[in-house]
Amino acid sequence: MPYTKRRRLVSSAVAVALGATALAACGSSSDDDAAQSGPVSLTYWTWTPGMDKVVDLWNKGPGKKEQITVTVKKQASGDTLVTKILTAHKAGKAPDLVQAEYQALPTLVSNDALADIGDDVGDAKSKFADGVWQQTTLGTDAVYAVPQDIGPMMFYYREDLFKEYGLSVPATWEEFAETARALKKKAPDKDLTTFSANDSGLFAGLAQQAGARWWTTSGDKWKVGIDDAATKRVAEFWGGLVEEGAIDNQPMYTPAWNKALNTGKQIAWVSAVWAPGTLTTAAPDTKGKWAMAPLPQWGDGESRTGSWGGSSTGVTTDSGNKEAAAKFATWLNTDGDALNALAKEGGIYPASTSAQLSGAFTTAPEYFSNQPDFYRKAADIAETTAPSAWGPNVNVAYTTFRDAFGAAAKNKSGFTAALTTMQEDTVADLKKQGFGVAE
Amino acid sequence: MSSVALRKAEPAAGTTRGPARPRRIALVPTLTLLLGAVYCLLPVAWVVIASTKSGSELFSTFTFWPGTGFADNVADLSAYRDGVYWQWMGNSALYAGLGALLSTCVSAVSGYALAVYRFRGRESLFNVLLAGVLMPPVILAIPQYLLLAKADLTDSYLSVLLPQILSPYGVYLARIYAAAAVPSDVVEAGRMDGAGEWRIFSRVALPMMVPGLVTVFLFQFVAIWNNFLLPYIMLSDDEKFPITLGLYTLLEQGANTPALYTLVITGAFLAVFPLVALFLVIQRFWSLDLLSGAVKS
Numbered sequence: 032m033p034y035t036k037r038r039r040l041v042s043s044a045v046a047v048a049l050g051a052t053a054l055a056a057c058g059s060s061s062d063d064d065a066a067q068s069g070p071v072s073l074t075y076w077t078w079t080p081g082m083d084k085v086v087d088l089w090n091k092g093p094g095k096k097e098q099i100t101v102t103v104k105k106q107a108s109g110d111t112l113v114t115k116i117l118t119a120h121k122a123g124k125a126p127d128l129v130q131a132e133y134q135a136l137p138t139l140v141s142n143d144a145l146a147d148i149g150d151d152v153g154d155a156k157s158k159f160a161d162g163v164w165q166q167t168t169l170g171t172d173a174v175y176a177v178p179q180d181i182g183p184m185m186f187y188y189r190e191d192l193f194k195e196y197g198l199s200v201p202a203t204w205e206e207f208a209e210t211a212r213a214l215k216k217k218a219p220d221k222d223l224t225t226f227s228a229n230d231s232g233l234f235a236g237l238a239q240q241a242g243a244r245w246w247t248t249s250g251d252k253w254k255v256g257i258d259d260a261a262t263k264r265v266a267e268f269w270g271g272l273v274e275e276g277a278i279d280n281q282p283m284y285t286p287a288w289n290k291a292l293n294t295g296k297q298i299a300w301v302s303a304v305w306a307p308g309t310l311t312t313a314a315p316d317t318k319g320k321w322a323m324a325p326l327p328q329w330g331d332g333e334s335r336t337g338s339w340g341g342s343s344t345g346v347t348t349d350s351g352n353k354e355a356a357a358k359f360a361t362w363l364n365t366d367g368d369a370l371n372a373l374a375k376e377g378g379i380y381p382a383s384t385s386a387q388l389s390g391a392f393t394t395a396p397e398y399f400s401n402q403p404d405f406y407r408k409a410a411d412i413a414e415t416t417a418p419s420a421w422g423p424n425v426n427v428a429y430t431t432f433r434d435a436f437g438a439a440a441k442n443k444s445g446f447t448a449a450l451t452t453m454q455e456d457t458v459a460d461l462k463k464q465g466f467g468v469a470e
Numbered sequence: 471m472s473s474v475a476l477r478k479a480e481p482a483a484g485t486t487r488g489p490a491r492p493r494r495i496a497l498v499p500t501l502t503l504l505l506g507a508v509y510c511l512l513p514v515a516w517v518v519i520a521s522t523k524s525g526s527e528l529f530s531t532f533t534f535w536p537g538t539g540f541a542d543n544v545a546d547l548s549a550y551r552d553g554v555y556w557q558w559m560g561n562s563a564l565y566a567g568l569g570a571l572l573s574t575c576v577s578a579v580s581g582y583a584l585a586v587y588r589f590r591g592r593e594s595l596f597n598v599l600l601a602g603v604l605m606p607p608v609i610l611a612i613p614q615y616l617l618l619a620k621a622d623l624t625d626s627y628l629s630v631l632l633p634q635i636l637s638p639y640g641v642y643l644a645r646i647y648a649a650a651a652v653p654s655d656v657v658e659a660g661r662m663d664g665a666g667e668w669r670i671f672s673r674v675a676l677p678m679m680v681p682g683l684v685t686v687f688l689f690q691f692v693a694i695w696n697n698f699l700l701p702y703i704m705l706s707d708d709e710k711f712p713i714t715l716g717l718y719t720l721l722e723q724g725a726n727t728p729a730l731y732t733l734v735i736t737g738a739f740l741a742v743f744p745l746v747a748l749f750l751v752i753q754r755f756w757s758l759d760l761l762s763g764a765v766k767s
Contacts, residue, residue, distance in 0.1 A: 076706060080723055083551075105551075105708040107715075107722035118612055118703055122619030126706065289529035312731070315526040 070098040071355045073127040076116065077344075078108035079179075081376025085363070088372055093362055099355045101128070110426045113138055120144040120349055127350035128360060131176060132342045133166040134235070134425040137246070140175050141423040141466075145345045147173035151357030158365045158383045162418045167343055169421075170248070175345055177360045178382035179373075182303035182340030183413040184236050187310070189298040190322040190401070196298075200324045204268060207327040211277040214298070224299045225279035225288065226269045228436035231429035233283075233301070236337030237269075238262040239419050241329055246422025252467035253422060258454040263447065264329070270439065270446030280440040289313040301326065303339040304380045304409050307396035319401045325412050335417045341382065380409070387413060424460050431456040514742075521739040525732045543736040550720075550730075555737055557709055558716035562695055563744065564627070565712050569634045570690035576635055577686050581644020582675055586657055596645070602638030608699050615703045629704040630712070634694050640686040647682030648675065684755040688748070695745060713741045 075086065083103040090100050104126065106112050113135045119125040120142065131139055139145045152174055156164050159178050167176040188200060196217045201207040211223040227233065238245070243261040247254045256262070272278045279297065281288060291297040292314035300306065310321060326336045344360040346353050363369050370381045371390035381387060387410040395405035402408075422428075435449035461468050520528065524539025531537060547555050584596055614633045615624065623629045652675045660670040676683075698714045705711055708719060717737050720730045 074706070078719070078723060104706045105719060106706070107719040109722050111702070111722075115703065118615060119619075119624075119706075122616050122624070124619050124624055286529045293530050312525055313529065316530065 070100065071352045072100045072102065073350070073352060073356050073359065074102050074104055075128040075130075075359075076104050076106045076112070076126045077128075077130040078106050078112070079130065079373070079377040079379060082373075084376045085369060085372040088368060089359060089362060092368075093366075094359070097355070097358065099352075099359060101359055106130075108132075110135075110429075113426070116144060116347070117142050120347065123349055125347040125349040127347060127352060127356045129345050129347060130179065130342050131345050132340070133178075133338075133419065134232075134421040136167065136175055136343065136345070137169060137421050137423045138425065139345065140169060144347055144349075145175045146348045146350065146353050147175060148177075148346050148353060148357035148360070149174040151354050152177060152361045155361050155365055158385060160382075160384055160414060160416065162416045163341075163382050165418055166421070176343035177345075177357075177364045178341070178343045179364050180341050180379035181382045181413060181416070182236075182305055182338050182380065183409065183416050184240065184301065184303045184326050184337045184339050185306070185409070185412055186324045186326050187300045187302050187306050187321055188324065189295060189317065189320055191320045192295055192298045201327045203331065204327045204329055208268070208272060208277065211272060215277055220296070222279040222291075222297050223277070224297055224301060225281050225283065225291075226273050226440060227281070227283035227288075228440040229282040229284070229433060231432040232339045234265070234432060234436070235419075235429075236303070236339040237265050237301070238337070239417050240326060240335050240337035241265050242335075242417065244418075244420040245428070246420050246425075249469050252469040253461055254469045255422065255454060255458050255461065257428060257457055258450050263450060266446035266450045273440055274443045274445055276443070280443065282437075293317060304413070305340060305378070307398040307405075308378055311398050318398050321399065322402050323399065323405060323408065325408075325415075334415045336412055336415050338416050338419065343382075380413075384410075384414075422457075422461070423466065424457060424464065427460040428453060428457040517735060517739050517742075521732075521736045523732065528732055528735075539732070540736075543732050544740070547733050547736050547740075550733060551708075554709065555713075555716065558711050558713045559741065559744075561627075561710060562712040562714075562741070565630050565634070565701070566691045566694040569631050569694045570687050572631070572635045573637045573640055573690045574683050574687045577637060577640035577644040578676065578679060578683050579671075580641045581646075582648045582652070582671055582679070584641070584645040585648035586652065586654070586675070599638050599641055603642050605638075607693075607697075611699045611703050614700070618704065624704055625706050625710070627710060630701045630710075633700060634690070634697070637686075637690055637693075640690055643686050643689070644679065644682060647685075648679055651678045651682065681755055684752055688752060691748060692745065713737070717741075 075082075079085075082105070086101050086103050094100060106115070108130075112129075113131070116125055116129050116131075116139065125144060129139075129145075131145075136145065149172065155177055156174075163178045163181055167178055168174055186200070193200065196214055198210050198213060199206075201210045207223075214221055214223050235245070238261060241261040241264055243256065243259055243265070245255065245257050245259075245262070247256065269278075273280045279291075281291075288297075289312075292300070292310070293316050295317065300310075302309070306323075311318070325334065328334065344363060346356040346360060350356050363373070364381075365383055367386065367389065370383055370386035373379050374381065374386070374391035381392075386392070388406065392406040392410075395403050399405045431453045432449075435452040436446060438444075439446050439449040458468055516533070519534055519536050521543060522540040523531065523537030524542060527537040527539065584592060610633070615629075618624050618629050618632070623632070656674055656678075657670055660674050665673070695712075696714060697712070698718070701712050701715050702718075705715065708716065711719070717734050720734045720737065723730065
């Protein structure tokens with residue numbers, strides 16, 4: 032992996048850190064001003080299921096009028112796709128459009144793979160919550176992608192079992208810990224939930240809710256705040272619960288975890304808006320027994336949530352038709368019909384605020400038919416998403432998280448040391464890549 | 471694999487043996503081998519059984535208890551994106567079949583040349599080749615991608631086929647085998663009789679090398695069939711994907727979509743069959759070396 036990245040980085044690294052002006056320059060420098068007149072065809076790397084059907088709508092509708100044809104090339108999601116895009120970009124062969132998770136955007140931008148499409152997306156900004164839009168600008172004047180889907184975090188719990196054990200839905204994390212302990216007392220073989228050291232995205236979201244900002248820029252340097260006070264608080268909280276045995280320490284998304292959810296051994300799950308899909312396959316027997324509530328808060332009267340997952344559509348610097356590509360990206364993520372189709376075919380939760388309550392989202396997901404206002408509530412929660420701050424080596428931070436927290440969770444040894452490791456490794460990698468790092 | 475050879479070695483009934491002596495079973499080696507067999511076969515058994523389970527049974531029923539959904543799983547898999555799975559299977563067969571065949575041809579010619587002809591730099595060439603054997607093909611994938619991108623060949627069938635044709639290991643095996651199986655006397659005799667070099671190679675040496683070449687073919691076939699990184703880097707169009715890559719896209723669908731476990735497991739199960747069939751068909755060639763050979767010493 033590092034093989035592909037090194038070269039470009041050193042030269043473009045500083046540019047990113049510098050922010051707006053330098054970024055805007057490298058984005059719009061190439062050939063997009065050669066106005067296209069004839070028909071244009073674009074390729075699009077995406078992992079969203081059913082995207083080809085959504086793109087058909089474009090190719091038969093607005094795309095036909097504008098003579099812009101888009102071809103979908105379905106990919107596997109994840110960090111490996113970022114590497115693949117960067118490799119292709121190195122050869123000048125990246126597709127016109129790519130799907131990218133928010134935390135991957137700084138990596139792609141610092142490798143000069145994503146173009147600034149700020150001039151071509153019109154008033155798209157108004158369709159999204161500020162916290163969401165900010166992730167695609169990286170805090171500059173440029174726009175590197177159009178938000179597609181988001182994953183605001185929520186608290187899921189077994190309504191029936193909570194009643195059975197006389198538990199109430201925790202409004203704060205303090206109450207959450209009390210609930211976990213109370214359950215242990217009443218039913219020692221059950222756990223409220225688990226802390227999974229496999230899912231860096233979950234921890235990042237929880238830290239984001241607590242107000243952590245892991246990567247920020249100061250002057251022309253990156254500042255890494257993975258061990259800041261907010262993250263420490265989150266790490267100590269979960270580490271403490273694991274240490275005292277109030278919650279489980281097994282990873283999620285394993286057959287054992289599925290079984291624990293399905294049999295009611297674990298009775299709650301801190302997750303995001305896409306949980307119904309996961310629960311449908313993981314815990315099919317408990318359909319209709321779950322309910323969703325906002326995430327517990329750190330302070331009374333607060334209402335903030337983090338995000339776990341979500342992605343955007345970016346235009347690459349290799350594209351010969353950036354304007355056309357940006358036009359498609361805007362349509363895909365703001366047009367009502369497109370978003371409806373995306374929700375139906377791809378099961379996404381749209382980033383666009385107007386779509387969060389229309390079409391597929393007027394009725395609750397089938398798994399949550401007992402909670403008819405599921406999406407109404409989800410939209411309210413999504414609005415409270417705390418801003419996030421991603422940097423150019425999220426993958427390194429995530430890998431270290433899995434290693435260090437994985438070991439700590441297994442040994443039940445508290446997470447403070449693991450957090451320090453994560454901070455140090457991330458800083459060391461940034462330096463190694465040639466970025467300036469403020470201490 | 472050894473069944474054919476064993477049967478041949480068996481004496482005809484009632485010819486030589488006296489009354490059967492009770493055989494002592496060596497306990498420790500047998501146990502060790504049994505343990506090894508269980509270790510290897512358990513995951514296979516898991517895949518076989520898991521592929522019969524429907525989505526709701528997969529994680530909720532006992533692991534080694536067969537489910538009821540095999541037919542549905544296969545139907546779902548065939549229906550996924552208009553049967554793209556079978557397209558992947560076809561692609562894999564093409565990459566592995568044609569790739570292994572071409573690779574075997576190249577290995578045969580070069581291995582034969584290295585074994586039979588003496589020329590300046592032969593040994594250093596062979597040593598470079600040996601270094602190539604030690605080099606894992608994975609680290610070559612990205613340079614190969616950059617090279618093929620220059621030739622505008624990425625995202626094509628050729629981009630996956632071409633890099634796999636030259637296999638250092640195949641050439642190495644072919645040379646070793648040619649050196650052992652093709653006696654220089656035979657080549658000399660061919661020359662005496664006035665046969666051209668090509669004729670000697672194709673009519674005399676090649677038949678002698680067949681068992682070795684079958685090994686090369688099988689090795690390459692399996693290597694290409696299981697290869698992941700090269701096609702992953704080269705291809706972006708999922709209709710050109712081999713099966714490894716296709717199943718990976720089923721698994722990594724993004725955070726908001728659950729992985730299609732049942733489809734992946736069924737897909738992996740079905741993908742084993744061509745390999746098993748190939749081994750069953752081709753293994754008979756391995757026993758040929760017992761019968762062939764022109765010069766007895």
